[in-house]
Amino acid sequence: MRILFLTHGFNSLTQRLYAELTARGHEVSVEFDIADSVSEEAVALWRPDLILAPFLKRAIPESIWKHHLCWVVHPGIVGDRGPSALDWAIQEGANVWGVTVLQAEAEMDAGPIWATQNFPLRRARKASVYRQEATEAALAAVLSALERLERGEKPTPLSEWPNARGQLRPSMKQVDRAIAWQKDDTQTVLGKIDAADGFPGVADSLFDQPCHLYDAWPEERLRGEPGAVIARRATALCRATVDGALWIGHVKRAGGIKLPATIAYAKESAGVPEVPLDGWWASEHATWQDIRYEEDGAIGWLHFDFYNGAMGTEQCQRLLDAFLWATQRPTRVIVLMGGRDFWSNGIHLNLIENAPSPADESWANINAIDDLAEAIIRCESHLTVAALGGNAGAGGCFLARACDEVWVKDGVVLNPHYKNMGNLFGSEFWTYSLPPRVGAEGAAMIMHHRLPMLAREAVQCGFYDAVLPAPTFRVDIARRAQELAAAWAQRRADKRAQRAADEAQKPLATYRAEELAQMRRNFYGFDPSYHVARWHFVSKTPHSWTPRHLARHRM
Template sequence: MRILFLTHSFNSLTQRLYVELAERGHEISIEFDINDAVTIEAVRLFQPDLIVAPYLRRAIPEKIWRHHLCLVVHPGIVGDRGPSALDWAILNGEPEWGVTVLQANGEMDAGPVWAATNFKMREARKSSLYRNEVTEAAVAAVLQAMDRFKSGSFTPSLPGAGARGQWRPLMGQSDRRIDWSLDDTRTILRKINSADGAPGVADELGGELCHLYDACEEDSLRGKAGEIIARRHGAICRATRDGAVWIGHLKRIIPGEKTFKLPATVVLNGTLADVPEAPLPLDASPDRKTYQEIRYEEKGGVGYLHFDFYNGAMSTEQCQRLLEAYKQARQRPTRVIVLMGGQDFWSNGIHLNRIEAADSPADESWHNINAMDDLVQAIITTDNQLTMAALRGNAGAGGAFLALAADRIYARAGVVLNPHYKNMGNLYGSEYWTYLLPRRAGERGREIMENRLPLGAAEAKRLGLIDDCFGANVDEFSARIEAIAQALAGDPSYETQLAGKRQRRARDEAAKPLAQYRAGELERMKLNFYGFDPSYHVARYNFVFRVPNSWTPLHLARHRRVRRKIAVTV
């Protein structure tokens, strides 16, 4: 079918649905919902069989839904209505939630139901639930709705009187306000989790009005409720009446000014002199409840290196800490090192927010990319162990090429990869991609870089970027990864495989040293950072400050490409 995606942005859910439907042979075109006139024009140009709205912030124009079937993906159970569906579910401690696919009509979220899928709720950030449970449920529900549409025999119906869902208003800051003297730890976590991603919970810290994000429980530190009692790697620990919580990121509230998220200690710099550091060993127990971005554990000759950075972004300092942890892992008497990344994201490369906040974004971009390169180089040149990358979550830009540095690469079946840089102002990219991509994909590497579209795990396997994909969820995937790693460590041919790895690296180095790949990439990157073309800096600013889209890029809007070509020809 010809399917038009009408969406506010090309977010994680929209990308996953794009991948799933394209994998099934559908012709997909995408239009950002900027205004009614643009939307109506997109429908006229593409003439879709079906319109799918994975992520909207306003109603579809009547001129469209009157004449085309429009399936709206709503992150709520049947009967749920309103713009804060998942927020209320988290705040109210719902044990089960769901996704409903509705037919657009004259009322928001009130159309006939085509499909619905429910899931068990985790105690987690809204952004994490959205990228995992909500996304998986949405894929299942959309595919079911499409099957029903194609059958021609299904008649959708309005939610019945027994539907559990109800209308709920936009959740405001008053609904999430924290009373540090009265609220217990669980309540505080729910309030911050319900706002994670956006809009955050408004609060005051150290005399600064801020939005709070990225919270987790602390199991041992204690203090007077409301006080900041510790700090660790950019996060602050704040005491509650019955425990403590870590807050990883803040966003200043400055009336009349745009601000963006940064690590909490960066925002509160200068006010934390009396707050002690709370160091944590790299091999701290995985059962601990605390803030830990990097963690290492060993099982049966295998070392597992976890690095769970917020939104997958890796600053200069985080890259350096991860490199030191990796060097320690290399010194251990293990046979296999598994790079686990984080649950929501494996890695998304350089930290654009930290770069934007620097005195010289160009200089910080340079430091950050070199720190990423140092890390990738260490993985490529590891010759005393075999390495595995285990992608539980999505990976993009430099993070995707960081994964390619490993000897073996596996991804969860629902993972989406964006192994390209050009969407960030025609950034050239580094992380040794000019060496790693051809090694994996051969001549298809150039097409992957130019395509600028997301790849599903199945397609990445066909292209040779990864070795395999499996696992319906993170737990299932992680269990399979452990089995593969243990088998590899105990394989009778292990020494032969390790010797083969050393020989290949020696041949590659003789043909063209890694230093030459890096120098060539960084020469192009220096132009991005310091050259006359400001495209990278403009694109980064727009990304960091969430500047609304003013048009849909042509690599997404297939329906506009022919028109553009005709205009150029004329």
């Protein structure tokens, strides 16, 4: 089928649907919802069999839905209506939620139902639920709806749907999200911040200054006056509640951009007591710990759960310290797990934008992540595995490839390219690790493609090593890691020999110097494309046009 995506942006759900439908042979083009006239032009140019709206912030124009089959992917159960579906479900503690594919009509979210898919709603941040369960449910619902369409079936009117439990809910306002620090317990506060995570955050204040709160984690042991900031650790601040405390990982000050809490309030938090953890071992109690280590026999598990997968200079340095420490443990395999939602997305653009000199911070950040990648590549004591249970992009994709093995969960979306960020050349030793696996032509295609890649595609082309089923991902990783540990002696000998041969042919330092010479031009050269693209990305500037690599109808 010829399918036109009408969407507010190319977010994680839109990317997954785009990649999955394209892999199934559908011809898909994308148009960002900028204005009615622009969308109408896109429809005229592409002449789609179906218009799919996976991520819209307003209704599809009547001039389009009256004359074309239009499906809306709504993140709610059947009958749920309104723009804050997932927000209300999380904040009110629903146990089950869903995604519904319905036909666009005059009344928003009230059209006939093509398909729906429910899922257990875990207690988690909205952005995490959206990227995980809601995305999987949306894919299942869209595929089911397409099957119904191909069989010639008709959608079911909402009024005829049995046991529809959803209802019309208003847009959630900040008054609905407001935290009463002198009354709300920890779980209530967590629910409010979780329901607003990603966007729009919870309007509140820190150090008597207005801000929006994001990225909350429970804390079991620390206590204090409700509402008071009682501790800091790395980039997070701990705030007391009436029955405990929680950590705030990220905030956005009035008129500013989203930043790690201790960076956004650097001066104010300097006087807050620091409460470091004792080393890298995973804490036995609930707390905020962005890097943690676990061990099981010959296997070391290194987790690093960085918000949105962004890795700033200091985070890269801490992760390097943790990795080097892990190599001193009496194990044979180190599995780098990343986080649940993201493995890594490379350098931290928000921290770079916030720096006094974005160019200097870009340079420091890329060198810090290169230091980490080089340590992984040069590791001779252990076999290393990157286990991608979450999405990865840009430098994160190639940081993973620095490992001896890369295993990726089915359904993970990869963006192994840098060009969308102002034509960055990229580093993380991709010129060393990529061509031997996919060939020079394959490497050029990956680096210039600019489109998302599914886990299955990454393995098929040789970029990564294995795609593992989502339901048994952790079990399969443990089994494979044990097999690696059993073959450790021979694999380590082979690894050392290959590294020595590679070094003799072309030193790793030369690859790094060549990549960084290109990156220096991106950061300090006459072409400002990277700095302009980064500013637009960080500032969340509304789209004024659809990139041509997405809008096939405009090529």
